[in-house]
Amino acid sequence: MKRIYGVRIAGAFMLIGISFLCFPFFGSAAEAPAVIKVGIVAPLSGPAAWAGVAIREGADLAAEEANNAGGIFLKDYNKKVKIEAIYGDSQSKPAIGVTVAEKLITKDQVHFLVGEAFHSSVTMAIMEMAPKYNIPFQSWMPVSNEISDKIKSNPKKYWNFWKGDFASDAYGKTIHDTYVYLEQKGFFKPKKKTIAFVIEETDFGRSNADVSFELMKKDGWQKVAYEVVPIGHNDFYPQLTKIRSLNPDVIVSCFTALNSGTAFIKQFRETGMTSSHMAIYYPLYPQLIQNAKEAADYLIWTPLLLNPSKIELQAKFQERFKKKYGKDINNQNGAGYDGMFGVITAFTDAGSIDPKRVVDSIAKTDYRAVLGRYKYNLDRHEIMDGIDYIPIPTAQIINGKNQIIWPPKMVFITAKS
Template sequence: MKRTTSITRRGATDVLAGVLALFLTGPAFSQTKEVKVGVLLPLTGGTATIGNQTKVGAEIAAELINAAGGIKSMGGAKLTLVFADTQSKPDVGVAETERLIQRENVALIVGAYNSAVTFPATEVAERYKTPWLVSGAVKDEITERGFKYIFRPNNKATYDAREQLDAIDQLKAETGKGPKTIGLFYEGTDWGRSHAANIKKLIKDRGYRITLDESYPPNQTDFSAQLLKIRATKPEALIVVAYTPDHILFTRQFHESRLYMPYGIHSVGGGSEDPSFYKAVPAGAVKYMFVQDDFQVDIMRAAKDPTAISADSKFRAAMGYGLNSYGAQGVSNMYIVKDALERAGSADKEKLREALAKTDITSGPALITGYRRIQFDGEGQNTFAHGVISQNLNGERRTVWPAENRLADVKPTWPLPDPSGR
């Protein structure tokens, strides 16, 4: 009798354990509760202001996504952002990529703004078969190496260069006036050299002549020698490629030199998209400046999308100014991640890579940057990426190219008035 009782009790215990195990491993407990997303950005160093703007945009988007129920196909899994600081240095970026993948076990990585960092760091991600969503970096070759895990929603350098020249062509066609000579002045890392090479390649059939082709090492303390070369070569328009600290110093010194450029300075993003740049230079120094911009900065005037309005409000509260190119990229990046996770239904890297490769976004917050569509080609480049060209008019950057993006009250100034009255 005792033996029978013992067997019965043991059986009951086994059944109870089995039921408990089934409960703990069933659907309610098998769902991933979080998805770790590595975000690699320059949070210190020469491009820290830009990296921190992207960081805030990404944080805002993750907060909005999580508050709206997280990743619904994964049972409401929340996005957990794991930030890493590149210090604006390639070797640090590579080491931090390794750490995010090996130690933090992130599902994918977003980053890293600087082309000189993103280029080697994405090679590490490719080796570890970890999906990478490029944020900001434009070096053409980032998506021209046959990699399968690297995806770029934003422009590559060729697109930026083409847009600057298209804007000059359009303004020339509208007014019958335009430059015959163009100067190139650019920082000497991957980004600047890539942009200059593309301008030189694209300019051949447009009737312009390059009179200045000048690179400089980053973190300059004085641009006097370069300004003398600009004065001597007399370009009628000047294309500038510079990160924030160098752009601030160059713009101040250019303004003090009283050089007249009849068809203006045409800056390709970088420092000229950074609000801290405008706080650090005299208003007169940026008057009429043209900026190739990855975000239509004046479009928020007419914004109706509730997510965009909310993101702009939160960004303004955090930063003291409205959503800009880098903040918008941070927001967009996270909504692209959300879209891929929803379709993958998993944080598995292979499934996530497959989902990113099949991305086709035609509406929603991922397009807050102004893209009409996000769809990656076989090399991971969004061929629908584009920017706009703004001109600083009456203290505001207003979109002047393409013409269909101009708001009704915008009239470009072309050519620029000579401050000496000549």
């Protein structure tokens, strides 16, 4: 039976209730593990440490709430077992990510590996370990199409690897469809149909730029610049000076580091750019508007995944998160919470730590959490996107406030749980 989670409230799980379903028996209480160990590889130091730490905060909150409710009921052992998160620091480097993943599996003997929680490049290295080890593997925030392309090309090899986020082409489709909509409505009129990209040197940055341009090229657009910078880069004057001389109709920027986004927006304004500016990802940070101030006004960006003033589930999550950590939520907090909640749900539905049964539960995933509804495209082992799943809307910053401008169906929607 299909079940949608997220509308029930039970015990300490005040945002999203976990239903402890029973499945066939295979053991006894004496054989039950002391805890269910979940290994999580994330960037906890280096240029993306802020992301890894935020993911950890969300994941730890989900685990804490499950444990406060008594843990996960495993029918195989007829008892509840608590969950423990064990972290490994990838330092944003694929080789190091593989090393710490090996340690989590062989030394810590985790029952489930999240590899990786943030970077697509690290994920693509770790996923090659999945055929070697008979445990469930999952990534949380990586979106690169290359991950799911590999799974689709060899589903038997990657049967136990699941990509817990949507495809990178979702961002590309949003960029393309937003500008088509704005042009149709008369809000935007390109003079030459030219576009420039300034992106970070990651699979995330490149895949988003490449997908969006391929779609726009079909409508007659030309690419006039493709500038790539390291994660955390903050001097964009050379790139902007070059692009300003080309005067493209649209500039797309894509960074996962807040300091890069803040610097780019400020320098964009300082250099007198007049192109329409579409940003990917970094405006998710509430600090961007605080740091960039008026330079952020009129920025168009995607995806506005967090909107607690309009979405009741997110408002409840923010209240509980703030009680624990003393600060407002960001996107990584939500993704970490949702990711761990998905792991908890998989073990709960399996009623077991048996890898094949847990993987089968992952395949049947269908629950609603902080960022939306999670359900897998089974051919690609990746989460579906769209209004009915994880929405990828476009927003514009006006007077320091985010307003959804696309798709039209979401512009005036106030979602409730």
